[in-house]
Amino acid sequence: MNHTFKPCLDILPPAQKRIWPALRFTRTAGYVLYGGTAVALRCGHRVSVDFDFFSHKPLNKTEIFSEFSFSREATVLQDQPHTLTLLIPTQGPDANDVKLSFFGQIGIGRVNTPNVTHDGVLQVASIEDLLATKLKVILQRVEAKDYRDIVALITAGAGLPAGLAAANAMYGKQFQPMESLKALTFFADGDLDTLTAAEKNFLIKAAGSVRNLPEVTIVSYELGVQG
Numbered sequence: 001m002n003h004t005f006k007p008c009l010d011i012l013p014p015a016q017k018r019i020w021p022a023l024r025f026t027r028t029a030g031y032v033l034y035g036g037t038a039v040a041l042r043c044g045h046r047v048s049v050d051f052d053f054f055s056h057k058p059l060n061k062t063e064i065f066s067e068f069s070f071s072r073e074a075t076v077l078q079d080q081p082h083t084l085t086l087l088i089p090t091q092g093p094d095a096n097d098v099k100l101s102f103f104g105q106i107g108i109g110r111v112n113t114p115n116v117t118h119d120g121v122l123q124v125a126s127i128e129d130l131l132a133t134k135l136k137v138i139l140q141r142v143e144a145k146d147y148r149d150i151v152a153l154i155t156a157g158a159g160l161p162a163g164l165a166a167a168n169a170m171y172g173k174q175f176q177p178m179e180s181l182k183a184l185t186f187f188a189d190g191d192l193d194t195l196t197a198a199e200k201n202f203l204i205k206a207a208g209s210v211r212n213l214p215e216v217t218i219v220s221y222e223l224g225v226q227g
Contacts, residue, residue: 004118008044012037015090015098016049023051024121025067030224031055031102032114032123036149039130041117043152046145051100054125056223059084059104074100108133108170109218114225123224127153131163132170135180142190150184151202160206165216181207 009017016037026033033041035052061084065071070088078085082105088098112126125133131153138146154160164177184207187193187200 003113003115004120005042005115005124006118007041007122007124009041011040011044011047013047013049013096015088015096016051018090019070019088019098020121022069025063026053027116027121027123027224029055029060029063029067030057030222030226032125032223034125034130034133036145038124039134039149039152041122041124042127042130043149043156045152046148048145049096049098051098053100053102054106054223055102055104056106056109056221057104058082059102064102106223107221109221110223111166111169111216111219113219114223125223127156127158128162128166129170131158131160132166135163135167136171136175138183139176139179142192144191144194147184147192147195147203148199151199154202154206161210161213162216164210165213168213169216169218177213181210 009020012020031053032055033051034054035050037048037051040046040048059082064084071086074086074088076085077087077099078101083101083103085099085101088100090097110125110129111132112128114123114125114129116123131150134146134150134153138150153163164180167175167180168177184203187195
């Protein structure tokens with residue numbers, strides 16, 4: 001049985017909290033939450049609204065539609081062999097629609113064990129795996145929220161050298177540690193001007209302290225854990 005943790009549910013808007021209990025099927029089906037909401041549930045540093053579920057197995061879309069009670073209300077935004085994105089409408093003056101994405105046959109593996117939320121609803125990727133994916137993401141897009149997630153994960157105890165090594169193990173030649181380090185200290189693009197001076201200084205200091213990368217290996221290519 002993997003260890004549980006108490007998620008920072010306060011970061012979820014009301015619409016996300018409304019569907020939270022209905023997401024329990026994702027854990028039993030072997031899906032693991034990644035992305036910004038996974039980081040926010042662990043660190044509580046910002047509001048995040050989308051749910052991104054990863055699985056090493058092929059998507060079982062029939063299972064998703066039959067087990068997820070809100071699927072009857074959903075609009076299908078994307079339906080590809082390995083991707084399904086649903087938009088769940090909500091009601092009320094302050095309501096925002098909820099986007100859920102399911103990604104199958106994810107072959108990156110993991111370097112640590114995901115944890116189950118204390119209420120048994122979700123499996124959430126480890127801070128080490130989340131940091132590795134974020135260090136890869138900043139090479140593909142420029143968004144301040146990813147940099148804030150990296151600050152939060154390092155603050156929570158995920159080491160930057162180990163995160164770079166983990167990304168290297170997970171993505172192979174598709175990841176360049178030096179390019180990721182450079183990206184962490186360059187703030188001229190996108191909305192990176194919204195980062196605070198403290199956030200920028202934190203990232204510059206963290207990147208500048210990296211000397212050697214430790215040896216990090218994939219512990220399993222099965223993203224979820226049974227039990």
